[in-house]
Amino acid sequence: MTTSKKPGRWKPGQSGNPNGKKPGSGELQRLRASIAADVPEILAGLVAAAKGGDAQAAKLILERIFPAVKPVEQTQELDLPEGGTLTAQGRAVLSAVALGDLAPGQGAQLLAAIGSLARVTEIDELTQRIDKLEAANAKP
Secondary structure (H helix, E strand, C coil), X not given: CCCCCCCCCCCCCCCCCCCCCCCCCCHHHHHHHHHHHHHHHHHHHHHHHHHCCCHHHHHHHHHHHCCCXXXXXXXXXXXXXXXXXXXXXXXXXXXXXXXXXXXXXXHHXXXXXXXXXXXXXXXXXXXXXXXXXXXXXXXX
């Protein structure tokens, strides 16, 4: 039994609405437009409630005006052994954390970076070994 698909009105790649949706016609835009006139009253009521001791109103206002401060760790210079093994570099990071010269979060990030570098180095070494094997076993 064969059922053929009826050809549609639009060809593949052709849009049924080439101009797209009209700006301002979405649900969110309609909602904003419907309450736009009431916003000054809402804000005034919210401020009055916050001044009257409503902690939730005060929190809402303050969170919108002053966003939360994100913690920032200070940069710290660290002497890693040049040309040393990745293991030696990892031990140097752990030592710096143990001595308090480096924040534990920074130490964890550095160890993760060293681990990523180890994987990249391993892939490079394997690629070189495969290339050598293929060159040695290549048929003339």
